[in-house]
Amino acid sequence: MxxxxxxxxxxxxxxxxxxxxxxxxxxxxxxxxxxxxxxxxxxxxxxxxxxxxxxxxxxxxxxxxxxxxxxxxxxxxxxxxxxxxxxxxxxxxxxxxxxxxxxxxxxxxxxDEDAALEMHFELLSEFPKDLVSLKRAQVLCFYLGRPDLSLKLVEQVLPHNEDQSYIYGMLAFQLLELGRMNEAEKAARKGFDINRHDLWSQHALCHVFQYECRYKEAVEFMETCSSSWTSCSSFMYTHNWWHVAVCYLEGESPICKVLEVYDHYIWKELQRSDAEPGEVYINALGLLIRIYTHGLTDCIVDRIMTLTDIFKKESTWGMEWLLDILALWALASMKEPKAEDLLKSMKSRIYLVSTKKQKKMQRAILLAEAVYEYGRGEYKKAFEILGPDFNAIDYKMIGASDEQLDVFTEVWYDVLLNIGQISKAIEEIEKQVSKRAGAPFLWSLLEKAYSMEGRADASDAAEKAKALRAACFS
Structure with a gap:
């Protein structure tokens, strides 16, 4: 009524x-x-x-x-x-x-997304306490791949909201997306101090811990906060647990810890009557492909198959670019003919947006094609599509955070190793290790690459991985 x-x-x-x-x-x-x-x-x-x-x-x-x-x-x-x-x-x-x-x-x-962004700048200039319009504008910036503009928006209104809940989480996320981790941690902690149930501040703080390889701290913090997640959206609930699972995976905890999070906190969300399935799938697939790039395929085949049965239905396509790309990998890895149909659908869909955005989304199509070939085991074709200078950060237009894009960096390493580009793989992995020296997985990957090249320092990399693994969750 x-x-x-x-x-x-x-x-x-x-x-x-x-x-x-x-x-x-x-x-x-x-x-x-x-x-x-x-x-x-x-x-x-x-x-x-x-x-x-x-x-x-x-x-x-x-x-x-x-x-x-x-x-x-x-x-x-x-x-x-x-x-x-x-x-x-x-x-x-x-x-x-x-x-x-x-x-x-x-x-x-x-x-018109550009006009919408301009209108939001004007709106927030006149009404700086409108944090919902700020959030709406930041979501737009996220899908445009422009964390710099998103930061400018929040800095514009911050002086008018210095004691307000939620503003510092919105500040922190943009800072970490721009690599300003120390500032991001301070902002996230301030947001958390104002409101311990501010999920975006919790999430931003986890991002910082994870990037800095403070895995135990990240997991303990998020598990402590998890009681405040019961009333949040399917995306935020499963995404926060996705972060926990990725911390376990990067810290090379037993795979059973990762799958426990997947089964009980991500997939189980679908049992709720008010669940948003698409929001769950993006985190489920985002975790499975990560497990796959870590070489742990056997224990997740049945879970991938369950998702491919879902994504064989065309009604599940077109919700999110990131989700489509992840679904494309799942379908291709299970040799499903529908994978090719999904790729064709994605290629046709870019013509539904403005000419300006079409040019930007052509890059997203390249990533989709490469992931399709990767899933099929056609590593050389994937390499030819991505080229020798691939950088996952260049693909933010698919609607993904730096942490979500990292899996495509791992795909890149796998491609290089599988086609025998060992020296290039070592160069790329060492570059990442220099930024995140506390990640056991990266050292294990380096050990594998060194061994493939017959280098004596493979054992040193193995020892480093072992020591870090022991320290991560001790």
């Missing part, structure tokens, strides 16, 4: 951040405020925003925010919400009009 406005008097009412909203309903504002909290806390109940237009169908902000949510979750509805928002602009406040302009560039017929 649809709700009705709690009052018929149209007036302006403040949201939780003090922005004026033109509405006849206090319940409409309450739904908007609830949505803000869900977005910032990565909550499971983001659909609460759909209640706001029910309480006041004429509220422009309610309809704008509902349009943005519906564009991803209920595509058949977003245009009606956007039209309703536009119809109410005449009586809307300046804040509501600014939000409408920014969102309409993201989801409307005139979708």
């Amino acid at each position: 649809e709700s009705v406005p709690t009052t018929t008097t149209v007036t302006t009412r403040p949201d939780r951040h003090g922005h004026e909203i033109r509405t006849a309903s206090s319940a409409c504002v309450a739904a908007i405020d609830a949505y803000y909290l869900q977005v910032l806390s990565y909550g499971r109940d983001r659909q609460v925003i759909l209640q706001a237009p029910l309480h006041d169908p004429a509220c422009s902000l309610a309809n704008s925010l509902a349009a943005h949510f519906a564009a991803s979750h209920r595509p058949s509805q977003f245009k009606s919400f956007l039209s309703a928002a536009a119809a109410s602009l005449g009586s809307a406040t300046s804040y509501e009009r600014a939000v409408f302009r920014a969102i309409s560039c993201l989801v409307g017929d005139e979708k």
Whole structure:
């Protein structure tokens, strides 16, 4: 049964951040405020925003925010919400009009990501306490592969939000994506001190620990925080556990520890009635391909097969570029003919975006083609596609963090070793070891490469890996 406005008097009412909203309903504002909290806390109940237009169908902000949510979750509805928002602009406040302009560039017929980013800069310049619009703009920057612009956005509003929850997690993530780990750790700790349930600050701190090979610290910290994850979205819940599993894997813990996380905390999420399957699959596949590049294929074949059965269905394609690439690997590695169909679908899909974005996404297609060949065991073809100067960081446009892209670096090492480019492999692995000398897996990989080249220092690399492995979780 649809709700009705709690009052018929149209007036302006403040949201939780003090922005004026033109509405006849206090319940409409309450739904908007609830949505803000869900977005910032990565909550499971983001659909609460759909209640706001029910309480006041004429509220422009309610309809704008509902349009943005519906564009991803209920595509058949977003245009009606956007039209309703536009119809109410005449009586809307300046804040509501600014939000409408920014969102309409993201989801409307005139979708333009560059214009949307410009509109968000303008919006946040005038309304710097709007952390939900900041989060929306940062997500846009993430998919554009522009952490530099994302950092600029958060720095623009930080002076107005220095004591606010959630702002420091948003700052920390951009700093770590730009390699500024010391600053990222300080920001994440500050966010965590303000609100211990700020999942983005927790997540950013784990990123720092993981990058710096502080695996035991990362796992203990995340496991301590895990009781606060029960109400978060499927993505955030499984992604946080994905980080824990990758720490175990990079620290070369027994594979049973990694698979325990996969089975009980990632895959099991699908048993929840309110789970978002696509959000689970991206972390499930992201972990399985990582296990695969570590040479532990035998123990995960059945799990890969389960996922290939899912991704043989074309209805599962097109949710995320990263997810499609990971699914492509799974299908190809199991010799599924549907892998080729998925690759063709990805190639055709880039023509649905602007000409400017098409050029950027051509690089994503190259990565997809290489991963397809890698999955099929065609290592030479994968090498020819990627070229001799491959750098995974150049592929951020697929919507992946540095940590998520690392698996493609591991694919690269595997390709080099399999085609006999041992010297090149050693060069690349040693480059990574110089940055992350505390990672046992990298030393084990170096031992393998040295041994293949007949070098005497292979035993030294093996001893280093063994010592680090013992120290990681002692």
